[in-house]
Amino acid sequence: MNEALKLSNEKRIELAEKVDSYVRSIPDFPEPGIIFRDITTVTQDADGLQTAIDSMEQLIEWMKEDIDVIVGLESRGFIFGMPIARDLKKSFVPVRKKGKLPCDTIGQKYDLEYGQAEIEMHIDSIKPGQKVLIVDDLIATGGTIEAAIKLIEQLGGEVVGCLFLLELAGLNGREKLKGYYVESVVTYEGK
Numbered sequence: 001m002n003e004a005l006k007l008s009n010e011k012r013i014e015l016a017e018k019v020d021s022y023v024r025s026i027p028d029f030p031e032p033g034i035i036f037r038d039i040t041t042v043t044q045d046a047d048g049l050q051t052a053i054d055s056m057e058q059l060i061e062w063m064k065e066d067i068d069v070i071v072g073l074e075s076r077g078f079i080f081g082m083p084i085a086r087d088l089k090k091s092f093v094p095v096r097k098k099g100k101l102p103c104d105t106i107g108q109k110y111d112l113e114y115g116q117a118e119i120e121m122h123i124d125s126i127k128p129g130q131k132v133l134i135v136d137d138l139i140a141t142g143g144t145i146e147a148a149i150k151l152i153e154q155l156g157g158e159v160v161g162c163l164f165l166l167e168l169a170g171l172n173g174r175e176k177l178k179g180y181y182v183e184s185v186v187t188y189e190g191k
Helices: 009-020 046-066 076-088 143-154
Strands: 024-027 035-038 069-073 091-097 105-112 115-122 131-139 158-168 182-188
Touching: 009 046, 009 182, 046 076, 046 131, 046 158, 046 182, 069 076, 069 143, 076 091, 076 131, 105 143, 115 143, 131 143, 143 158
Parallel strands: 069 091, 069 131, 131 158, 158 182
Antiparallel strands: 024 035, 091 115, 105 115
């Protein structure tokens, strides 16, 4: 990996401000005190979508030669992961909710605010030794990404990074991903 190609802080701020200008912030949704960060205003605008994808790609430009596979999490990870995989000429693997994949799968449960959920991957989706970049729209508590990492590693893959458009830093998702390279275009300090 050529870490010398990492973006400067000035460039990171410029990307974040540009992407943030397309994000709609909705106060008190889904409950009082929460600010919902809506990416539909990013994706429904052609320039916004292009800006988001380009910004995510710029954050990982320095490591693109060390990525074999892009993994996207259902469903918004597909929105950003697939075009990044296409642009980098890498394969794309979906991680889906339990019961959505047609062939043999492995699954991993993770905690929700009230209960548990489970995600799955096809057992033949990652080959041992492949270097994997996980892509999703948002990191909040980090539980879903942590579960995806466990699946990838069970299949013998090596997670080289986790890439997000948005990060809710107040929910401490990075804590669950300690030891992994994590990037986000826009970071919001709250929840």
